[in-house]
Amino acid sequence: MSAWKKLLAAEGPPAPPPAAEDPWAVAEQQTRPASLHEGFEDGRRARRGAGWWTWAKRIAVGVLLLAGFIQLVVKPVRNVLADDTPAREDTAPVSLQAAGATATGFALDYLSSGGTTAAGQRAAALEHWLYPGAFSEAADVGSWGGDAVLLADSATVQDTARVGSDAAVLAVQVRVRTFTPAGTGTKPPAPAAPQKGGSAAFSPQVPAGYSAGPAYWLRLLVPVMRSGSAVLVTAPGPVFSGDAPTPVPVTVESDAAENEVLLGPATKILQAYAAGDLQYVAAPGADLAGLDGAFSVAGVSNVRVATAGKEDASRTLAADVEWTLAGTTATVTQTYGLRLRGAGSSAPQLEHIGVLEPTRPDK
Numbered sequence: 001m002s003a004w005k006k007l008l009a010a011e012g013p014p015a016p017p018p019a020a021e022d023p024w025a026v027a028e029q030q031t032r033p034a035s036l037h038e039g040f041e042d043g044r045r046a047r048r049g050a051g052w053w054t055w056a057k058r059i060a061v062g063v064l065l066l067a068g069f070i071q072l073v074v075k076p077v078r079n080v081l082a083d084d085t086p087a088r089e090d091t092a093p094v095s096l097q098a099a100g101a102t103a104t105g106f107a108l109d110y111l112s113s114g115g116t117t118a119a120g121q122r123a124a125a126l127e128h129w130l131y132p133g134a135f136s137e138a139a140d141v142g143s144w145g146g147d148a149v150l151l152a153d154s155a156t157v158q159d160t161a162r163v164g165s166d167a168a169v170l171a172v173q174v175r176v177r178t179f180t181p182a183g184t185g186t187k188p189p190a191p192a193a194p195q196k197g198g199s200a201a202f203s204p205q206v207p208a209g210y211s212a213g214p215a216y217w218l219r220l221l222v223p224v225m226r227s228g229s230a231v232l233v234t235a236p237g238p239v240f241s242g243d244a245p246t247p248v249p250v251t252v253e254s255d256a257a258e259n260e261v262l263l264g265p266a267t268k269i270l271q272a273y274a275a276g277d278l279q280y281v282a283a284p285g286a287d288l289a290g291l292d293g294a295f296s297v298a299g300v301s302n303v304r305v306a307t308a309g310k311e312d313a314s315r316t317l318a319a320d321v322e323w324t325l326a327g328t329t330a331t332v333t334q335t336y337g338l339r340l341r342g343a344g345s346s347a348p349q350l351e352h353i354g355v356l357e358p359t360r361p362d363k
Contacts, residue, residue, distance in 0.1 A: 093165050094224070098231040102129055103170040103222040104155035106233050111152035111176050111218060113144035113330065114204025125202035131227055131234040133361040141237050146329030148213065149179040149206050158219065161245040167225040167234070167358040169245040174220060178213035178328050179206045214327040216294050221245050223358035236335045236356045240323065242276075242289030247357040248316055248337025254304035258315075262343060266319055267300040269338070269350050274323070283341040283349035298322040298331055305343070314351055315343035 106129035113122060123138035135141055144150065152174050159171040221241045225234040236250075272281045274297055276290035299322040306316045317340065322333045337356040340348040 093162060094168055094226045094231060096160050096162075096168060096170075099160070099168045099170055099224045100157040102224050102231045102233065103172050104157060105129060106222060107155045107172040107174050107220050107238070108152045109202045110142060110238060111150060111174050111220070112202050112204060113148070113150040114202075115144075115147055115149060118202075118204045119143065121204070122202050129233045131225055131232040131361065134233070134235040134359075135237070141233070142332045142334060145331040146324075147181060148325070148328035148330040149204055149210060150325075150330060151177045151179070151203065151206075153177075159245050161247065163223075163247060163358055166360070167223065169247050169355055169358065170222050170224065171241070171245045172220050172222055174218055175215065176218050176325075177215045178325065178330070179210040180213040180328055182209055182211050216325070218294060221355040223247065223355050225358050225360055234358050235361060236318075236359070239321075239334045239336050239355045240291055240295060241354050242291055243287070243352075243354060245354065246352065247355050248318075248339055248352060249306075250318075250337075250357045250359060253307040254317075255307045258305040258343070259303050262305055262317060262340070262348070263300065263303045265340075265346075265348050266303055266317065266338065267297065269340075269348070269353075270300055270319070270321055270336075271297045273350070273353060278350070281350050283351045286349075286351050288350065288353070294326055295323040296326060298324045314339050314341050315348075316340075317343075318356055 106126070109122065109125040109129065112125075119139070122143075126138040126141055130138060130141065154175040156173050157170050158173050161169045163169060218240060219242055220238050222238045223234055223236070224231050269281045272278055272290070273288070274291045274293070274295045276292040278288050278290050282288050300319055301322075302318075302320040304318045317338050318335060319338065320333055320335050322331055324331050335356060337354060338350060339352040341351050342348045
């Protein structure tokens with residue numbers, strides 16, 4: 001019994017709930033800013049700290065994104081577009097339009113002559129068209145001798161032949177009027193003036209006392225070669241021809257034993273070619289026109305018969321030919337290439353004649 005009483009006494013009545021705290025008292029006990037301004041500053045500092053961290057994270061993310069963009073997009077595109085390979089020579093065929101502009105301009109200056117008094121002006125005009133190093137000086141291209149004055153105009157390209165990708169030979173027709181000292185030459189009717197054509201950069205003056213001589217349409221084969229972005233006249237220089245501009249391969253080595261042997265036959269062939277009388281010198285099947293009497297042969301020299309092809313039916317040779325323009329005293333020397341059939345016989349026949357294959361002086 002006493003045990004039950006002890007238990008009941010231990011339990012006793014329930015304890016009363018704790019008294020509610022006074023919120024105003026609690027607020028009083030908390031630390032408060034000394035003033036309203038101090039509380040505002042504390043809040044602003046808290047917000048400023050959070051804003052700096054936010055911007056720092058944003059900048060970091062932006063830098064990472066930019067680096068990834070450069071690595072994954074910019075560099076691959078730059079590598080595709082960039083040309084890090086060494087510069088290569090242009091392999092596209094030489095522009096025939098540019099070649100034509102060079103050939104016609106050169107032909108006009110080449111076929112104009114004012115005698116020895118204007119030789120310097122003519123050389124300066126020719127220099128503009130020449131491949132650097134192809135000729136030791138402009139006079140080597142072909143200086144006119146004699147006292148005639150030549151005025152060239154109306155140059156037009158009639159035919160072209162590519163030689164590889166860097167060179168070409170162009171057939172240019174030019175009207176040339178001649179003027180001679182009174183009492184020399186003849187005066188056939190002048191050709192009709194063309195409807196279009198250029199003018200020579202070099203145009204000499206006709207001295208007093210000169211009279212108009214014959215006028216001709218001359219056809220000049222001009223070898224040109226690409227030099228960087230330009231197209232210029234190269235060695236061995238131009239030649240007069242009424243035939244296709246297909247060049248004759250260059251003679252690298254000559255056969256000394258044959259050079260003198262073929263000098264006489266080559267001279268006869270060139271005389272026939274100048275007159276246009278080719279029936280006895282042209283090889284069967286050869287399509288040759290000749291120069292139709294516009295020139296006569298003043299001399300043939302420096303014949304060089306190619307060593308290659310001794311056993312062939314045809315041989316090639318090079319020769320320097322001095323021409324005299326008909327009806328005048330004007331002379332000029334040009335280097336020709338000829339391909340002869342039956343070169344070992346006493347009467348070889350002409351298969352082809354024209355300009356020698358264009359050469360690059362720096363190779």
